[in-house]
Amino acid sequence: MNHQQLERDIEHLEHVISHISAEDRIPLSYWRNRIASVSGAALVPAQASRVKRLTAALSALEERQKP
Template identity: 50%
Template sequence: MSYQDIDKEIAHLERVFGLISTNDRIPLSYWRNRLRMLPKTLLMPTQRARLARLDAALRALEQSAQMLVAEPPMRSTGTLP
């Protein structure tokens, strides 16, 4: 994978990560795997920094998804059980 190909992939992920949510049809694990597939040894320092920001954004989404699962369901009256 060339520097330009890596840069295009990072740019694509930056666009997508600005749009995804925990409710999307594509699971967050798919995007985690896309990040993992990039060849870390070939990255330029600016690309590493961009990937670090993407990783942080994805971690925040993953934590948000975990919090949604951990919250107790609301009763139909809108109160907790």
């Protein structure tokens, strides 16, 4: 994945994750897979930090979803 595409993907995920809830039509597992695909790329430290924050935010949503 090239640097520009990777940056766009991270920006998109940051936007989406900040606006979704556990009750959205798209399951949280979809977003977990999207984050995983970005994390598998060669990230610079700033990107790795952003992906780590995305993972934490999604984990918090997943925790709220549990009964």
